[in-house]
Amino acid sequence: xxxxxxxxxxxxxxxxxxxxxxxxxxxxxxxxxxxxxxxxxxxxxxxxxxxxxxxxxxxxxxxxxxxxxxxxxxxxxxxxxxxxxxxxxxxxxxxxxxxxxxxxxxxxxxxxxxxxxxxxxxxxxxxxxxxxxxxxxxxxxxxxxxxxxxxxxxxxxxxxxxxxxxxxxxxxxxxxxxxxxxxxxxxxxxxxxxxxxxxxxxxxxxxxxxxxxxxxxxxxxxxxxxxxxxxxxxxxxxxxxxxxxxxxxxxxxxxxxxxxxxxxxxxxxxxxxxxxxxxxxxxxxxxxxxxxxxxxxxxxxxxxxxxxxxxxxxxxxxxxxxxxxxxxxxxxxxxxxxx
Amino acid sequence: xxxxxxxxxxxxxxxxxxxxxxxxxxxxxxxxxxxxxxxxxxxxxxxxxxxxxxxxxxxxxxxxxxxxxxxxxxxxxxxxxxxxxxxxxxxxxxxxxxxxxxxxxxxxxxxxxxxxxxxxxxxxxxxxxxxxxxxxxxxxxxxxxxxxxxxxxxxxxxxxxxxxxxxxxxxxxxxxxxxxxxxxxxxxxxxxxxxxxxxxxxxxxxxxxxxxxxxxxxxxxxxxxxxxxxxxxxxxxxxxxxxxxxxxxxxxxxxxxxxxxxxxxxxxxxxxxxxxxxxxxxxxxxx
Numbered sequence: 001x002x003x004x005x006x007x008x009x010x011x012x013x014x015x016x017x018x019x020x021x022x023x024x025x026x027x028x029x030x031x032x033x034x035x036x037x038x039x040x041x042x043x044x045x046x047x048x049x050x051x052x053x054x055x056x057x058x059x060x061x062x063x064x065x066x067x068x069x070x071x072x073x074x075x076x077x078x079x080x081x082x083x084x085x086x087x088x089x090x091x092x093x094x095x096x097x098x099x100x101x102x103x104x105x106x107x108x109x110x111x112x113x114x115x116x117x118x119x120x121x122x123x124x125x126x127x128x129x130x131x132x133x134x135x136x137x138x139x140x141x142x143x144x145x146x147x148x149x150x151x152x153x154x155x156x157x158x159x160x161x162x163x164x165x166x167x168x169x170x171x172x173x174x175x176x177x178x179x180x181x182x183x184x185x186x187x188x189x190x191x192x193x194x195x196x197x198x199x200x201x202x203x204x205x206x207x208x209x210x211x212x213x214x215x216x217x218x219x220x221x222x223x224x225x226x227x228x229x230x231x232x233x234x235x236x237x238x239x240x241x242x243x244x245x246x247x248x249x250x251x252x253x254x255x256x257x258x259x260x261x262x263x264x265x266x267x268x269x270x271x272x273x274x275x276x277x278x279x280x281x282x283x284x285x286x287x288x289x290x291x292x293x294x295x296x297x298x299x300x301x302x303x304x305x306x307x308x309x310x311x312x313x314x315x316x317x318x319x320x321x322x323x324x325x326x327x328x329x330x331x332x333x334x335x336x337x338x339x
Numbered sequence: 340x341x342x343x344x345x346x347x348x349x350x351x352x353x354x355x356x357x358x359x360x361x362x363x364x365x366x367x368x369x370x371x372x373x374x375x376x377x378x379x380x381x382x383x384x385x386x387x388x389x390x391x392x393x394x395x396x397x398x399x400x401x402x403x404x405x406x407x408x409x410x411x412x413x414x415x416x417x418x419x420x421x422x423x424x425x426x427x428x429x430x431x432x433x434x435x436x437x438x439x440x441x442x443x444x445x446x447x448x449x450x451x452x453x454x455x456x457x458x459x460x461x462x463x464x465x466x467x468x469x470x471x472x473x474x475x476x477x478x479x480x481x482x483x484x485x486x487x488x489x490x491x492x493x494x495x496x497x498x499x500x501x502x503x504x505x506x507x508x509x510x511x512x513x514x515x516x517x518x519x520x521x522x523x524x525x526x527x528x529x530x531x532x533x534x535x536x537x538x539x540x541x542x543x544x545x546x547x548x549x550x551x552x553x554x555x556x557x558x559x560x561x562x563x564x565x566x567x568x569x570x571x572x573x574x575x576x577x578x579x580x581x582x583x584x585x586x587x588x589x590x591x592x593x594x595x596x597x598x599x600x601x602x603x604x605x606x607x608x609x610x611x612x613x614x615x616x617x618x619x620x621x622x623x624x625x626x
Contacts, residue, residue: 016448016522016528017448017449017450018448018450019444019447019448019528019529020444020445020447020448020449020450020453021444021450022444023440023441023443023444023448023532024440024441024444024445024456026437026440026441026496027437027438027440027441027496027497027502028441028456028497030437030493030494030496030497031463031497031499034475034490034493034494034497035463035466035468035471035494035497036463037474037478038471038472038474038475038478039466039470039471039474040474041471041474041475041477041478042470042471042472042473042474042475043474044474045473045474045477050477103364103367106360111353112353112356112357112360114357114360114361114364116364118613118616119368120364120367120368121616122609122612122616123367123368123371123372124367124368124371125612125615125616125619126371126372126608126612127371129553129604129607129608129615130375130557130601130604130605130608131556131557131574131575131578131600131601131604132557132559132575133557133559133575133576133578133579134575134578134597134600134601135374137578137579137581137582137593137597138374138375138378138594138597139374140582141590141593141594141597142374142377144590147389147390149377149381149389149392149393150393152390152391152392152393153392153393155392156392156393166391195370195371199371200619203616203619203620204619204620206620207620207621248465252465252467255467256467256468256469256470256560258469258559258560259559259560259575262559262579263578263579263582279469279472279560282469282472282473283560283563283564286473286476286564287564293473293476293477296473297473297474300469300470300471300472300473300474301470303467303469303470304466304467304470307467307470308465311465
């Protein structure tokens with residue numbers, strides 16, 4: 001061993017370290033060309049007047065200052081799109097994290113010993129892997145008006161008048177036009193998001209809880225802590241990094257929400273104003289009628305800044321509290337030692 | 340404490356709690372499967388009976404619906420599947436190979452800027468991809484790559500999250516002594532990666548391959564932006580056609596088409612669910 005060491009160092013130091021650069025090169029080259037440059041290009045375009053009109057006339061790109069930002073913030077649907085996205089994300093995330101926590105608490109409780117956990121996980125995670133577009137069109141069809149399955153179920157159950165409903169001529173008078181009402185559509189979209197993601201969140205939280213040292217639980221039990229105390233005083237604080245991870249990834253994903261609300265949109269439905277998300281609006285700006293890349297880029301930059309600032313704030317809130325608590329505990333310990 | 344003083348009421352309360360939990364869990368399982376059950380059943384019914392009410396008893400119109408679907412022009416489900424399959428396979432292979440390569444470079448070699456490179460990857464992991472879509476599109480337009488599969492495949496080479504995963508896995512599962520031994524035996528650096536590292540990473544690669552593939556297969560935003568001729572439509576893009584008016588009159592066909600888009604994923608999922616669930620759990624504890 002001792003004889004080998006100089007040789008090894010020699011081989012490593014002289015010959016091979018440059019391979020590190022070769023091996024990471026493909027990643028970095030492709031990243032710079034296909035992701036970093038497009039991002040910078042987006043920022044650049046946000047300050048340009050650049051569009052292709054309906055008659056295929058190219059305007060620009062010429063420098064436009066902050067006018068794109070001024071334009072998208074005062075006209076159009078930018079603010080509404082941000083509001084819609086945030087509202088739909090929040091009403092999906094709160095029940096999602098609560099249900100996931102509850103299930104994770106049940107599944108990791110050694111007192112309960114819930115059986116069939118594997119099968120339950122497989123079932124509740126399943127919607128997550130199915131194409132969001134297919135799921136959305138499925139729900140879109142289920143909530144169809146007037147004679148979709150949900151409406152006919154409501155008639156079967158008696159929520160809406162069955163006789164009137166079954167008559168093709170009068171069905172429309174009692175059936176509910178779910179996808180033409182803003183809040184109905186918002187709730188359906190939030191529900192699909194919730195339904196697709198709570199299983200994922202639950203599995204992540206269970207893994208996090210199982211990662212906590214069993215010694216801590218045993219010690220708490222010996223000290224006479226109730227299961228609820230153990231959950232709030234040990235599990236929850238130690239789960240914080242994973243909760244933060246869940247929150248931030250869900251936020252970043254949620255702010256980019258596109259597939260589900262896009263597919264839920266009914267042509268000419270008045271619900272559109274209440275369900276158009278930021279990415280849908282970007283797509284509309286650069287894809288329909290006059291293709292306005294400048295304004296589309298400006299909205300993208302706003303979305304980027306918004307997500308970035310929010311993630312950073314979340315990091316600080318979560319970690320600062322932790323540190324403050326640690327400092328407090330330290331001070332206490334020092335005081336105790338003095339006394 | 341209560342265990343000793345009141346064993347009976349304690350175990351009774353526990354049994355009641357467990358009953359509630361099992362009922363909730365079963366209800367959630369039903370909730371997961373129910374919309375799909377309705378979809379599969381309605382795929383076998385005609386428009387008239389679908390409008391008459393919800394039912395979980397299959398009808399006998401599957402063949403008729405299939406014929407109607409096939410007669411409709413512009414709904415070439417096989418072409419869509421092939422396109423999606425091609426894009427997803429290529430991007431999965433590229434993403435796995437090159438991201439693992441980058442992770443290998445970061446783990447095995449001590450070079451200047453190694454830490455910086457890793458920090459960079461960690462930071463870009465947090466950048467949402469769709470915010471750069473406008474710049475990406477105009478760039479591809481300039482390169483004349485709009486309406487080709489290239490912009491949907493090549494960027495997969497740089498998958499920051501995959502590099503991160505493979506690096507974590509490698510630190511635990513790739514003993515550097517093996518790399519060293521191969522080097523002494525005269526294996527070239529590149530050959531060591533291909534013949535020693537990749538086989539050792541197989542379990543991790545398999546799990547990540549599923550997520551890569553499904554992720555690529557399910558994507559809608561980027562293809563919608565880049566592809567405009569219908570013979571190049573991917574599966575999710577094809578699904579969006581089902582909303583159009585010509586399908587309004589025949590829901591049985593819509594459900595059949597949806598069922599066909601979902602079925603491959605169902606098969607893959609239930610065959611590999613063990614690995615998928617394990618992979619999801621692994622994703623969460625990475626921090």
